[in-house]
Amino acid sequence: MPVFSKHRLPRDAGDSRRGAALDPAQSRPLTDLRVAATGVRKTYKSGDREIRALKGIDLHVAKGEFLGVLGPNGAGKTTLIECLEGIRSPDDGDVRILGADAADAREMKAVRGRMGIALQHSTLPPRLTARELLGLQARLYASDVRVDRMIDLVGIGDKADQRIEHLSGGQQQRVAVAMALMGDPELLFLDEPTSQLDPHARLALWEVLYAQRDRREASVIITTHQMEEAQRICDRVVIVDQGRIIAEGRPKDLLRQHFTARSMTFLLPMAATLDLRALNARSAPAGNGLKRVTLRTERPSATLVELGQTFGDQLSDLSVEDPTLEELFVKLTGTPLEGEAA
Numbered sequence: 001m002p003v004f005s006k007h008r009l010p011r012d013a014g015d016s017r018r019g020a021a022l023d024p025a026q027s028r029p030l031t032d033l034r035v036a037a038t039g040v041r042k043t044y045k046s047g048d049r050e051i052r053a054l055k056g057i058d059l060h061v062a063k064g065e066f067l068g069v070l071g072p073n074g075a076g077k078t079t080l081i082e083c084l085e086g087i088r089s090p091d092d093g094d095v096r097i098l099g100a101d102a103a104d105a106r107e108m109k110a111v112r113g114r115m116g117i118a119l120q121h122s123t124l125p126p127r128l129t130a131r132e133l134l135g136l137q138a139r140l141y142a143s144d145v146r147v148d149r150m151i152d153l154v155g156i157g158d159k160a161d162q163r164i165e166h167l168s169g170g171q172q173q174r175v176a177v178a179m180a181l182m183g184d185p186e187l188l189f190l191d192e193p194t195s196q197l198d199p200h201a202r203l204a205l206w207e208v209l210y211a212q213r214d215r216r217e218a219s220v221i222i223t224t225h226q227m228e229e230a231q232r233i234c235d236r237v238v239i240v241d242q243g244r245i246i247a248e249g250r251p252k253d254l255l256r257q258h259f260t261a262r263s264m265t266f267l268l269p270m271a272a273t274l275d276l277r278a279l280n281a282r283s284a285p286a287g288n289g290l291k292r293v294t295l296r297t298e299r300p301s302a303t304l305v306e307l308g309q310t311f312g313d314q315l316s317d318l319s320v321e322d323p324t325l326e327e328l329f330v331k332l333t334g335t336p337l338e339g340e341a342a
């Protein structure tokens, strides 16, 4: 059964055409910005304690841009995204959403219809069916034409007439995404929309979002713990830690900036001698009279030539690994990633 839709697969985030068009370093006319936030601060009070969830965040999101908001648990991602959505008021700072001042109810009312929001712990009404819920949502937009299309698009056709409480977590996430898409938005906020989706449904979700971008130049702001996904689909990511943005940029640029060395692995006969210390390498038995050597090098091309000259045909199964966003995340936040449902 097709899940979500059949648009093309997500392009790699390293696509230079997209990257160039969305370079956050470029100065953009204000009309190209879907979200502009400056100096956003938020402190919660919990009994006697004060929790400084956001400590001064500046963030811009351009037309057609996919922005990933990453960070460890409790970093402030949800608080940030809620401030950017205009559903939580910051204590300080300025947030403009589709040109409207988030602090001005009248201005926000005028732009609400152009936004779509899927909250993290979507408290969907449990007793309604997905079709009823989407039907209610459609009335907000004075149209129920999109209900069947949305049901189809998010691949819940066979579940559309079951109560929400009888749907799995992943199916409920799809309903939440369908609700967010109902108004054909130019700006989408998705708080961990894929945490309970299987890999196929996850890919399909991205196809739907790319289609929305193609049609409406939609911008998408997503929080996720899925680093591989963020690296693949986000034009730009911000890593939030303890209420601050600690890194921001295109995934490829960030990796280049933070990792100069590449990791290389290959097989050699056990009998082959190499100076592990000089090569900054380690080796382990790999069976069949072979050992697997792993090393890190700042000069991958030169190292390859040297290894080829020294070992010739003895060397096999060589691969050069690129650093990943996951490694960067761990390096910057010191927090190992949590396992999530596939």
Ligand SMILES: Nc1ncnc2c1ncn2[C@@H]1O[C@H](COP(=O)(O)OP(=O)(O)OP(=O)(O)O)[C@@H](O)[C@H]1O
Residues within 6 Å of the ligand: 044, 045, 046, 051, 052, 053, 071, 072, 073, 074, 075, 076, 077, 078, 079, 080
């Ligand atoms: N309503 C609230 N009242 C008090 N403290 C809160 C409230 N909401 C969030 N916090 C605290 O603010 C901090 C940031 O929380 P937030 O939910 O924004 O983090 P997060 O990055 O989204 O976390 P996660 O990845 O676990 O969803 C945390 O310390 C959290 O405990």
